[in-house]
Amino acid sequence: MKESKRPRNRSAAALHLMILPALALLLVYSYGPMLGLVMAFQDFTPAQGWFGSPWVGMDNFKYVFSLPNFKQVVWNTLFISIMEIALGQILALVVTLLLNEVKNGFKRTVQTIIYIPHFLSWIILGGILLEVLSLSGIVNMFLHRLGIEPISFLGDSSIFPWTLIFSHLWKEVGFATIIFLAALSSINPQLYEAAEIDGAGRLRKMWNVTLPGMAPIIILAAVLSIGNLLNAGFDQVFTLYNPVVYDTGDIIDTFVYRLGLVQSHYSLATAVGIFKSTISFTFVALSYYLAYRLADYRIF
Amino acid sequence: MSSRPLHRIADAVIYLVLAVLALVCLAPFMNTLAMSFSASSAIDAREVVFIPKGFHLYAYQYSLGKPEFLRSIGISIERILLGVPLSMLLSVLAAYPLSRERGVFRGRTVYAWIFVFTILFSGGLIPSYMLVYKTGLIDTIGALIIPGAVPVFNIVLLLNFFRGIPKEIGEAAFIDGAGHWKSLFAIYIPLSAAVLATTALFSFVGHWNSWFDGIIYMNSDRNYPLQSYLQTLVLKTDLASVAFNSTVQGYELLSNKNIKAAQVIVGAVPVLIIYPFLQRYFSKGIVLGSVKD
Known part of the structure; x- marks a missing residue:
């Protein structure tokens, strides 16, 4: 022995x-x-x-929570991230279903193009978008041709959150189709044949075969996104925002950055950080638990 | 039969929608590329859409002749050359034990949770900054490499892939007298080319694209990697800040806009070059890496 x-x-x-x-x-x-x-x-x-350093108990938390713009910052974060998640999932699903209907060569070309923005940093994309979305940029040039008044995408605080949401979708929707396409390819082709024999048309097949076949992945993707509810995209906001749009565009992470590293209120910024980390942790733990229960998903 | 023409119209609509989508993804890049080659007067007159007007290369010549731009590229290359191999080594070494069964490696579950917990919870910005500060990495290349040297996501991909390799292969090696080190380097690594390439490319892209660590951990902008340098450039709203004099070649064609465009394009090029390889591997690697038994 x-x-x-x-x-x-x-x-x-x-x-x-x-x-x-x-x-x-x-x-x-x-x-x-x-x-x-x-x-x-x-x-x-x-x-x-x-x-x-001296101990101050909960003072930092009390002070931060009493700041008038703190609530606004939390609300901005939730609004931006919920819109990005919801619209992102829906669009990715629609694009996947459309890609499934076209010939392979065309499909691969479109895929190759729409994945590209995912791999570039927000610095590069920000450098591009700040120009493209400016009052003299091509988007406003295009709108001008259509007879639409120029839109201040980056300087109008009622529009800015939507600029964030749509530019996020522009960067990530293409790549998000990967996981849905993988789910599609795992659907048994015999199901389609059987549906055809039963006289099912294109939409019927999509509704009765494709979508049910993808349901587990759709649920999984939705559940896992819960963990990102407080992540509205620091890199993106930091690159695109400016003081004019702070009231609607400032998110928790940018707020922490300015409070902590610009104004050197280290303890206050950390208090906000704990607030975020704790809630995020709860969300992520919940999402993994749900993913495990609903889709038998395990990370390792 | 009556559905046939309808079918064709639907097809046409689908192709059109996808083509427009691809164009929307590409258009901003094409516009920026066109601007980088265009004369400043044509840009100011809003004549540049997708085709350069007054074609010239001075914006690139000017940018690539700027010492601080070149220096920042050098620092980006340095962090890749040091950071990618370090991350790969650490990931492979961590993924292999974590992929063993509990009977073979008793601490496995505890270790795995220690790793995964760092995805779930973090100390956040300020304490992380303080730790880098206290460990003396501020203003050194180490600040860009060491704090993020253990990519847990890559480790998860690798360990799931290792687990998919038939156990019999590893066991056969053990019977032949190989230990874990030999089994990892002589059997598992050669069998994992696809997933190793994927994680290495992820690591490469991650290092190339990182900018925030440069901004916060480097006091002197002499130490900025390219993306951090570009960040300061992109956010520079003062359009008069670049003053040209007649000693700069092609100065009458240059402006902040085409120079910015040229530097942004230079910042995107390495990722675009490796993108085809990335694309070939990532779907395969991700799909295989996430297979569970």
């Missing part, structure tokens, strides 16, 4: 050793900041650090 146990232990030691470097880095740079969250309950200054 002893002899058979030894090599086993040694081989397990190899496994522990392999995982060690990644684990060590995560402990420092992912778990370290989690401990650092205590600064939300302190009057933190970098000089005094986490161990020397």
Whole structure:
């Protein structure tokens, strides 16, 4: 017994050793900041650090929640992300169904094009959109030809959230079809043949075969998106917004950035950060639980 | 039979809708590309849509001759050359033990949760910044590489792929006397080319596209990678900020607009070059990587 146990232990030691470097880095740079969250309950200054800064209890939270624009920022975040998620899912589904109806060569060309924006950073896309959407950009040139008055996509706070939503859709809808297309390809072709024998037309097949076949993936995608409710896209907002549209365009993440790293209110910004992380964690945990129950989904 | 013409009309509509969609995705890029080659006067007169007017290359010549632009490209290349191999090594080494069965690797579940928890919860911006600050990485290339060196999403892809490799293959190696190290490097890695390529490309694109870490962790803009440098350029609203004098070649054709366009295009090119490879691999890699038993 002893002899058979030894090599086993040694081989397990190899496994522990392999995982060690990644684990060590995560402990420092992912778990370290989690401990650092205590600064939300302190009057933190970098000089005094986490161990020397005085404790202030819930004062930072009370102060932040009493700020008049805090509620607005939370509302902006929810509005933008809910619209992006809902419209994103619907559009991706529609595009997938349309792609399913065309010939392979054309399908592949369209796919190749509509995936591209996903892989570029918001800096590149922001640089492009700030120009394209400006009052002298091609979008307003096009609207002018149609006889429509120029629209201030980036400088009008009643329009700006929709600029964010639609530019997000422009970047991500194409790529979001990948998962739906994968679901489509797993539908048994015999179901279509059977439907044809029963005299089903195109729409009938779509309604009675395609959509039910995709239902688990649609549910899964919808459920997993719950975790992103408080992520309205820092990179995008940061690149496209300006003080004129703060009232409708400022989101939690940009608010934290300005409060913390621009104005150096470290503890206040961290309090907002905890607020966001905690709610997000609840949402993500809930979404994974639902995904597991509804679609038997496991991450690992 | 009466549905035939209807069928054809529906087809035409579908093709048209998809073609318009593709055009909408492409149009902003085409416009920016056209601007980067156009004369400033034509841009100001709003004559440039998809075809350059007054074609010239001075915007590129000017940008690529700017020391700070070149330096930022150099820093981007440096972070890729150091960061991608480091991330790949760490991911593969972590994914292999996590892909073993619980009987073989008893800590597996605990470790897996330690990794996955970092996707679910984070310390957020300020504490993360403080940690990078306290570990002395501010203003060093390390700040761009080390804090994000463990890409948990890639690890999940890899471990799911490793798990899909038939157990018998690994067991046969063990009977031949191979340990875990040998089994990983001689069997699992050669069998995982597709998913390794996918994760490496993700890592490459991630490093190339990152900009926020540069902005917050670098005090001096001399240390900015390209995307951080572009961020400061893109957000520069002062149109008069670039003053040209007659010593700049082609100065009468240049303006902030075509120079910005040219630099944005340069920032997009590496991703566009590797995109075909990315596309070939990612659907395969993602699909295979997420297969569960």
